[in-house]
Amino acid sequence: MSPLTNAHTHLELTDLAHLCPTKPVSFVSWMGRLAWNLRKRSNTQVQASIEHGIAELQVCGTTHVGDITQTWLSVEPLMTSGLQGVVYLEVIGYNKNKAFKRLEQAKIEIGRARRHPNYGAVQVGLSLHAPYSCHPDLLRAGAEWCRAEDVPLCIHTAESPAETKFLLSGKLPFVKGPVASLVKMLLALPASVPGLRPIPYLAQLGVLAARPLLVHAVHVTGDDIGLIAKAGCAVVHCPRSNDRLSCGRMPLERYLAAGVRVYLGTDSRASSPDLDVRAEAEFAQRLHADLVESQKIAQLIHQPFGIDLFRS
Numbered sequence: 001m002s003p004l005t006n007a008h009t010h011l012e013l014t015d016l017a018h019l020c021p022t023k024p025v026s027f028v029s030w031m032g033r034l035a036w037n038l039r040k041r042s043n044t045q046v047q048a049s050i051e052h053g054i055a056e057l058q059v060c061g062t063t064h065v066g067d068i069t070q071t072w073l074s075v076e077p078l079m080t081s082g083l084q085g086v087v088y089l090e091v092i093g094y095n096k097n098k099a100f101k102r103l104e105q106a107k108i109e110i111g112r113a114r115r116h117p118n119y120g121a122v123q124v125g126l127s128l129h130a131p132y133s134c135h136p137d138l139l140r141a142g143a144e145w146c147r148a149e150d151v152p153l154c155i156h157t158a159e160s161p162a163e164t165k166f167l168l169s170g171k172l173p174f175v176k177g178p179v180a181s182l183v184k185m186l187l188a189l190p191a192s193v194p195g196l197r198p199i200p201y202l203a204q205l206g207v208l209a210a211r212p213l214l215v216h217a218v219h220v221t222g223d224d225i226g227l228i229a230k231a232g233c234a235v236v237h238c239p240r241s242n243d244r245l246s247c248g249r250m251p252l253e254r255y256l257a258a259g260v261r262v263y264l265g266t267d268s269r270a271s272s273p274d275l276d277v278r279a280e281a282e283f284a285q286r287l288h289a290d291l292v293e294s295q296k297i298a299q300l301i302h303q304p305f306g307i308d309l310f311r312s
């Protein structure tokens, strides 16, 4: 059977489909609404959401998945689901003490998962949320540990125009209403503004050396793509989420020309109408119609996703 890979999901957000915009909205205000909705979820609600997400993936015929879990609750259900792929435990934050404590917990949890009797088909990795939401020392230390321990790493990056602007200038996007304080909290200013675009910033911190899976990677220059190709990182293209969150068009043709491995992912139901990666491919075919052959895009969803991702 040919693999069918959805390389980017957040299964624990499946039951937040009401947050999925029907027309393009600002990424930052959407993120604020998401954070607002995540404040008071019980583990029971999260577990139900994960089960619904796994069921939807299976109905779509998915064989391989790349899932990010901020609660870390999707590890066990994915390991026993029959699906293959990688589940990434997410760590986030600018408070260095708190973030490092969480990183240490993640290392223990990943070690425990690796000793699980069902370990193998589903690998367990680390997600460092994004360059704008993690302390630079966390990015550096997390990536270094993944590289040394051969643990798969994932990071959202170069997703919105606001991210690049923030890393270059330290300027926060203007958001009003009840989500404003949450956005400010999420985008707490780092000690010093890196003054670099997302990809060169990750390269400078040594993060690219761990060959992270780069999710979105929309706002990139030719030089950025060169850095990604040289490091041997794969990227995940989520065109429907990018469209609904006003994140722009990822230059798929330039990645393919540079020999970068590209996967497709739906992202979560909070920014995607479904978890069907075939629908993602159809959208991508329309989006890149003049620049990338349809057949090439169709092939992207039939690559397996797992151990071969981070070991050459």
Ligand SMILES: [Zn+2]
Pocket (backbone or CB within 6 Å): 008, 009, 010, 156, 215, 267, 268
């Ligand atoms: Zn995501």
